[in-house]
Amino acid sequence: MATSQLTASSMTVSVRNLASFEGLRPSSIVKFSSFGSLKPGSLTQRSFKGLVVKAATVVAPKYTSIKPLGDRVLVKIKETEEKTEGGILLPTTAQSKPQGGEVVAIGEGKTIGKTKLECSVKTGAQVIYSKYAGTELEFNGSNHLILKEDDIVGILETDDIKDLKPLNDRVFIKVAEAEEKTSGGLLLTESSKEKPSIGTVIAVGPGTLDEEGNRKPLSVAPGNTVLYSKYAGNDFKGNDGTSYIALRASDVMAVLS
Numbered sequence: 001m002a003t004s005q006l007t008a009s010s011m012t013v014s015v016r017n018l019a020s021f022e023g024l025r026p027s028s029i030v031k032f033s034s035f036g037s038l039k040p041g042s043l044t045q046r047s048f049k050g051l052v053v054k055a056a057t058v059v060a061p062k063y064t065s066i067k068p069l070g071d072r073v074l075v076k077i078k079e080t081e082e083k084t085e086g087g088i089l090l091p092t093t094a095q096s097k098p099q100g101g102e103v104v105a106i107g108e109g110k111t112i113g114k115t116k117l118e119c120s121v122k123t124g125a126q127v128i129y130s131k132y133a134g135t136e137l138e139f140n141g142s143n144h145l146i147l148k149e150d151d152i153v154g155i156l157e158t159d160d161i162k163d164l165k166p167l168n169d170r171v172f173i174k175v176a177e178a179e180e181k182t183s184g185g186l187l188l189t190e191s192s193k194e195k196p197s198i199g200t201v202i203a204v205g206p207g208t209l210d211e212e213g214n215r216k217p218l219s220v221a222p223g224n225t226v227l228y229s230k231y232a233g234n235d236f237k238g239n240d241g242t243s244y245i246a247l248r249a250s251d252v253m254a255v256l257s
Contacts (some may be wrong), residue, residue, distance in 0.1 A: 056136035056137060056138045056143060057135065057136065057137050057138070058137075058138045059137055059138065059139040059140075063139075065105075066105060066137070066139060066144075066146070067105060067107075068105055068106060068107040068146060069107050069108070070107045070108065070109070070110055071107055071109055071110040071119060071148055071149040071150070072106075072107045072146055072147065072148060072149070073103055073105070073106050073107065073119060073121060073127075073146070073147060073148075073149050073152065074103070074104050074105040074106070074137075074144055074145075074146050075101040075102065075103055075104065075127060075129065075134075075144060075145045075146075075147065076101050076102045076104050076142055076143075076144050077100075077101040077136075077142075077143040077144060077145055078100045078101045078102075099128055099129060099130075099131055099153075099234065099236075100126065100127060100128045100129070100156065101126070101127065101129075101144075101145065102124065102125070102126055102127075103121050103122065103123050103124065103125045103126075103127055104123060104144070105123060106119040106121065106122070106123060106149075107119060107149075110149075112209055112211060112212070112213045113211050113212055113213065115212060115213030117209070117213055119149050120149065120167055120168075121149065121152060121155065121167070125155050126155065126156045126157070127152050127153075127154070127155055127156065128152070128153045128154055128155075128156055128161070128164060128234075128236075128246070129145070129147060129151050129152050129153055130151045130152075130153060130234060131234055133145070133147045133148070133151035134146055134147025134148075134151060135147070149167075150168060152167055153166065153167065153170055153234060153246045154166040154167050154170060154172065154203075154205070154246065155167065159239070160238055160239045161236040161237070161238050161239075161244055162174075162202070162238045162239075162242065162244065164202075164203065164236075164244075164246065165203060166203050166204060166205040166246060167205050167206075168205045168206070168207070168208060168209075169205055169207060169208045169218060169248050169249045169250070170204075170205045170246055170247070170248060170249070171201055171203075171204050171205070171218065171220060171226075171246070171247055171248070171249050171251075171252055172201070172202045172203045172204070172244065172245075172246050173199035173200065173201055173202060173226065173228065173244065173245050173246070173247070174199050174200045174202050174242060174243075174244055175198075175199040175235075175242075175243040175244060175245055176198045176199050176200070197227060197228055197229065197230040198225065198226070198227055198228075198256065199225070199226065199228070199245065200223070200224070200225050200226075201220050201221065201222050201223060201224045201225075201226055202222060202244070203222055204218050204220060204221065204222060204249070205218065205249075208249075218249045219249065219252075220249060220252055220255060224255050225255070225256045225257070226252045226253075226254065226255055226256065227252070227253050227254045227255075227256060228245070228247060228251050228252045228253060229247070229251040229253060232245075232247045232248070232251035233245045233246055233247025233248070233251060234246050234247070
């Protein structure tokens with residue numbers, strides 16, 4: 001049976017022919033690394049599992065600076081870890097997408113009513129942002145992200161996520177450990193342990209802004225034990241393996257006592 005040999009270093013495929021890439025516009029072009037011989041008609045949704053989609057916008061070298069507008073912020077993305085703490089090299093598929101970086105440029109802020117508010121983050125700050133926020137840019141040979149200030153979860157002043165300083169209406173929670181046993185005393189395997197949605201508030205943001213630009217304090221405080229929506233927020237691991245979650249105050253459903 002005849003086969004088609006791909007000899008080029010990459011292949012360009014129109015997204016309108018790939019139903020598996022939901023969310024990409026029909027006019028988008030996606031490039032894949034070469035993957036050897038393929039039988040005609042053998043490309044299926046499974047065939048593309050694990051392939052990397054390069055979706056970042058490339059800024060031409062003739063542009064030497066980017067000035068965000070309004071309440072947008074430009075962040076230089078922290079490079080993905082290529083090794084484990086023990087020095088083992090990670091394959092591309094096992095490298096977790098970073099959620100942090102350094103602020104390199106900020107906009108002029110935003111106006112609420114008659115009040116002009118500057119951005120609450122400054123250039124040079126190390127920040128953590130929501131996982132799917134913003135637009136990726138390749139600029140000056142590095143990966144950047146331009147996003148709304150409100151998509152920044154918090155400021156990180158050390159190299160450990162436990163020291164995160166939440167912004168706006170974000171709440172930072174230390175997640176309670178999953179139950180090791182059932183009520184009948186049976187030991188649970190890792191796969192059968194239910195993800196807890198209870199934790200202790202470690203830090204809170206300054207609150208939301210009202211129409212006059214004043215902060216409205218949050219209804220939870222550090223030290224509260226809270227119940228939160230199970231699929232809300234962004235999960236993090238501390239340097240010691242402790243689980244944390246950062247979410248909006250509106251995703252906290254109750255205070256337990």
